[in-house]
Amino acid sequence: MEFNKILLVYSEKQTKNHLVACAETKRVLNKLNKNFFAVSTRELTREHFRDKELIITVGGDGTFVRATHFLKETPIVGINSDPESSAGVLTNLSSFELEKLSEILNGKYLLTKRQRAQVIKKNKLLDELVLNEIYLGARDQFHTSRYIVNLRGNKEEHRSSGAIISTGSGSTGWYKSAGGEPFHPNADNLMLIVREPTKNRVYNPKILNEKIELKESIFFESLNRNNGVIAIDGETTYEFNFGDIVEIRLSNDRLNVLEKLVLPSRKRENQKRVALFGGSFNPIHNSHLRLINQVLDSKIVDELWIIPCNIHAFNKDLLPADHRIKMIDYAIKEISNVRIDCTEVESVGVNFTFDTIKALQEKYPHKFYLLIGSDLDLKKWYKYPELFEEIEFILQLRSGHGIKNIENQKIYSILNEEIENISSTTIREKIKNSESISHLVPKDVEDYILKNNLYRG
Numbered sequence: 001m002e003f004n005k006i007l008l009v010y011s012e013k014q015t016k017n018h019l020v021a022c023a024e025t026k027r028v029l030n031k032l033n034k035n036f037f038a039v040s041t042r043e044l045t046r047e048h049f050r051d052k053e054l055i056i057t058v059g060g061d062g063t064f065v066r067a068t069h070f071l072k073e074t075p076i077v078g079i080n081s082d083p084e085s086s087a088g089v090l091t092n093l094s095s096f097e098l099e100k101l102s103e104i105l106n107g108k109y110l111l112t113k114r115q116r117a118q119v120i121k122k123n124k125l126l127d128e129l130v131l132n133e134i135y136l137g138a139r140d141q142f143h144t145s146r147y148i149v150n151l152r153g154n155k156e157e158h159r160s161s162g163a164i165i166s167t168g169s170g171s172t173g174w175y176k177s178a179g180g181e182p183f184h185p186n187a188d189n190l191m192l193i194v195r196e197p198t199k200n201r202v203y204n205p206k207i208l209n210e211k212i213e214l215k216e217s218i219f220f221e222s223l224n225r226n227n228g229v230i231a232i233d234g235e236t237t238y239e240f241n242f243g244d245i246v247e248i249r250l251s252n253d254r255l256n257v258l259e260k261l262v263l264p265s266r267k268r269e270n271q272k273r274v275a276l277f278g279g280s281f282n283p284i285h286n287s288h289l290r291l292i293n294q295v296l297d298s299k300i301v302d303e304l305w306i307i308p309c310n311i312h313a314f315n316k317d318l319l320p321a322d323h324r325i326k327m328i329d330y331a332i333k334e335i336s337n338v339r340i341d342c343t344e345v346e347s348v349g350v351n352f353t354f355d356t357i358k359a360l361q362e363k364y365p366h367k368f369y370l371l372i373g374s375d376l377d378l379k380k381w382y383k384y385p386e387l388f389e390e391i392e393f394i395l396q397l398r399s400g401h402g403i404k405n406i407e408n409q410k411i412y413s414i415l416n417e418e419i420e421n422i423s424s425t426t427i428r429e430k431i432k433n434s435e436s437i438s439h440l441v442p443k444d445v446e447d448y449i450l451k452n453n454l455y456r457g
Contacts, residue, residue, distance in 0.1 A: 003054040003105060006036035009044060009067045011059025011081065021081035021095035022058050028101050029056075041066050049074065054258075056101075060086035065233045068116075068255055069128040075111065075256040077104060089172060090131070092259050100260040108261050110298055111417060113254035114185050115167050119230065120247040121238060128232045129251050132170030135231040136220050136240055137162025137195075144198075146223035149207050151192070152216070156205050157223070159198035165218065165248050166191050170233075180209070186397050186414070188214040190250060217249040261299060272366040273300075275394055278307040278344070278353060280316055280424070281324050283449065284331045285441045287422040291371070291396060291415075296337055300394065300413045301369060305341040306332070309351040321345045323454060330444035352382040357390050369394050369412050431455040 006029065010022050029036045036056075039048050041063050048070075049055070055076040057063045064078040080088025081095050093100055103109070117130040137145030137160065145162040148155055166175035168185040176182050180193040190212040197205050212218050221243070222228045228240035240246065275295050281288065284306075295304055308324050318324070325340060332338050343359055344351040353370070360368060371394045378384050392412035396419070422440055430437050432455060438446055449455065 002107065004035050005051055005053045006034055007048055007052045007055050008036050008038040009055060009057045009059075009063060010038060010040055011063045012040050012042055013059070013082070015082050015085065017082040017084060017095060018059070021079060021098075024095070024098050025056065025058050025079060025101065028098055028105075032102065032105055034105065044070070046070050054105075057091070060088055061090045062235070064090045065131055066235055068131050069233070069235065071255065072129075072253050073256060075258050077101065077258045090169065092257060097260065104258050104260065109258040110261050112186070112257045112259050112414075113417065114169050114257055115187065116251045116253060116255055117165065117167055117190055117248055118251040119232065121230065121240075121244065126232070126238065128236050129253060129255075130170075130232050131167060131255060132233045133164050133166040133174055134248055135162055135164055135174070135229070135234075136222075136246065137228070138224060139227045139229040139237075143227060145228075147228075148221040148223065149192075149194075150219040150221070151207050151210055151212070154207060156207050157203065158194060158205050159203055160205075161195035163192060163194050163220065165212070166193070174234075186254075188250065190218075190248070192218060212249065214250055217247050220246045220248075222246075273302050273369065274364075274366045275301040275304040275369050275371045276307055276341075276357070276360070277304055277371045278309065278356065280312055280318050281306070281308045281328055282316070282318050282424050283324065283327045283427060283441060283445060283454075285422045285424060285427060285445075286439075287419050289331060289335070289442070290419045292332070292335060292338055294396075294415055294417055294419070295371060295394065296335070298413070298415065302337065304338045304371070306338065307341045307344055307356060309344045310347060311350045319454060323448075323452065327445045327448055330448060331442050333444075354381070354383040354387045354390070357387070361390070371396065428455045 008025065011018060044066065052074055055067050055071065055074055056079065057067050057076065058079045058081045060080060067076060077093065078091030079093045079095060080086055080091040083094045088094065114131065117134065119126045119130065119134060136147065141161065145160050148157050149163065164175050164178055166180060167190060168183050168187040171180060171182040171191065175191065175193055178193050178195050180191055183191065192210045192212060194205065194208045197208055199205065222240045223242060225242050230238040230240045230246060277292065292304055295301060306328055308321060308328060310321055312318060325345065328340055343356055357368060368391055370391050373396045381387060394413045394415065395411055396415045427437050427440050431449065
């Protein structure tokens with residue numbers, strides 16, 4: 001995508017590094033003949049974002065967060081203008097990497113989607129989507145925060161120093177300082193932590209450190225007569241006084257962030273990087289193809305190999321391999337840099353991923369990566385501890401499922417773009433019931449299934 005209408009949002013700090021970063025960012029935009037408008041965070045209004053195709057912030061995390069409160073779908077790039085004085089945890093470029101901004105503006109980027117929360121007060125959705133955290137409690141920290149919390153129908157009255165509800169992006173900040181354990185920025189949940197809860201013979205709270213799952217809500221009712229507050233990302237506040245009820249949950253509108261495209265160095269010169277995509281493919285369908293294209297478009301590997309199994313490790317009833325391979329061949333015929341590998345089909349007995357990877361490593365000099373979805377529980381896999389020693393993972397985040405049982409250092413890349421979850425089981429059921437599958441599989445695959453009367457029995 002080419003970006004022509006750009007909003008440049010800058011901090012008003014006056015350090016030398018920041019002023020140089022602002023000037024250099026403008027120079028890059030002018031050099032590329034981009035149409036942009038620059039505005040400071042102090043002067044920022046919702047009108048500035050109208051019809052913009054890209055937002056660039058120059059400053060620190062505060063500048064970045066401030067801009068996100070006006071965004072729904074428009075992508076954003078954050079530049080940490082002064083790394084010597086600003087951690088820039090949320091930004092994705094430093095002032096020393098402005099050549100990467102040119103690459104992003106020329107279409108070389110990785111789109112990531114960061115989870116956000118939404119706040120509903122008195123049945124009205126507040127304007128700001130929350131990137132980091134929500135604080136509920138007394139405005140003055142030396143006053144007691146009084147409220148009733150309601151999670152999954154369980155209600156408790158609290159006396160505390162306030163409650164924090166954090167996204168994954170915000171979990172390394174205030175939430176962590178309050179004793180919370182950081183979690184992944186794209187995890188499909190929020191986390192609650194209650195600060196300094198009162199515990200005595202009257203109050204014995206249990207809802208103190210809780211996960212709020214996807215599609216769940218947590219409710220708070222204020223018992224503070226005055227001085228109560230809702231603070232969103234430390235930027236915007238709303239009154240939260242006696243009788244006010246607030247609902248908090250994950251938003252469907254994730255933040256679109258354009259990241260620099262980093263191609264890891266190769267262990268050996270010209271070593272090919274290959275993503276391995278295993279499965280039954282019974283049959284292959286459109287979601288498989290969207291995932292394949294997402295991996296290849298991201299340029300994180302040189303090729304992708306599809307590995308259909310012969311006998312499934314979990315005893316799934318499968319169509320003969322020759323039919324499944326033929327359908328895969330039809331489906332990928334117009335996609336470059338993808339091929340079918342028949343290591344498992346040609347093997348004897350049940351197929352285990354660990355054995356397949358070892359066989360491929362012995363046969364080829366390539367660097368292999370295993371493509372999996374975040375909904376898989378690898379602890380159920382054959383030799384899963386040894387598997388972690390042999391390969392790194394390309395992880396497709398799936399709605400409702402965070403990262404399970406994989407250490408961060410074993411994750412080579414994370415694919416954040418959501419893909420419609422199509423079930424091969426659903427396709428087979430539709431065929432049995434003589435229902436159309438034209439929207440679920442490529443036409444050539446559908447024609448092959450009908451021609452060969454597959455999945456009817």
